[in-house]
Amino acid sequence: MTTLHLINKTPSESSALRDSLSAISDGDALLLIENGVYAAMPAYAERFTRLPRTIQCYLLNNDALARGLNDLNPDFGAIDYDGFVELSCRYNKVVSWF
Amino acid sequence: MTADNNEQQYLQVNEQTIPVDPEGYLRHLDDWNEAVAEQLAAQEAIQLTEAHWEILRVLRQFYQQFEMSPAMRPLIKAVANELGSDKGKSIYLMSLFPGSPAKLASKIAGLPKPTNCL
């Protein structure tokens, strides 16, 4: 059973990022949406370096564009709303962290 | 508040049927053109002259840059910056758009009603 983990808060406004990173398993995926996209700024790159290679990381590009974010962590794949739907279907379930 | 508030209202300009809000502001920015402005002005008993048009252009430019309609003070400042301090005065704007220049000129310029405007 694979899980898509959704994070919609900044690294400092809740423990969502920290909690999700400690609960994630091999083969899962992480998707940053809404305020969650700030976690893909270079200042937070270190938090993701220990994730197993089997975990795919994504961010919702619409939310990054809206917030004027550039030079994002290259380990995150940028997806649009269609990609969001596609990911939601590809994984067995979705867990929202907020 | 009247019972009409929930009904869609329209402005008829030549062949165009243009949705407006209950206060007569355009619902869609892109519906604006010079003929629409003439008609919006006529409804307010204003005959547009070049003096009006240059203010409307300043307003449209303000909206394009800042994505909000200005209240009176920033409107005066924008007009002073673009057209000189003789025109950047509330008395001058009142003479062109009597009553509440920021609201009236925004309406004729096809912009939303300025918020935070007394």
Added chain:
Amino acid sequence: MSDTKKSFLIINRKAPYGSSAARDALDVALTISVFEQPLSLLYMDDAVWQLLPDHQAGAIGQKNLSANLAMLEMYDIDQLYVCRQALNQRGIRPSDIKLNITLLDSQGIAALIKQQDQVLSF
């Protein structure tokens, strides 16, 4: 301190778009300025994200906050204070910000708050 003027400080602490906090603060700031009261804005914690330029908020169907913040000087709102530590923690350089800002450390923030008649927090 005159009888008719009160000094106001608006403290911003939230990132833009994720909630209405940033927009609410802006609305209040514009309203205070219409009453011609002395006004300062302070950005700390996640609110420093508001200050990044060139938002394309149309991508999520919202209004562009960075365009609106650029408008503040047209309302003579020019006292913008920013928590230096909040920028550092997030890897934002002061030069990334296109607005005219004053950086403050925590002592400076305490002093700023102390000198106000009214403080509103968003």
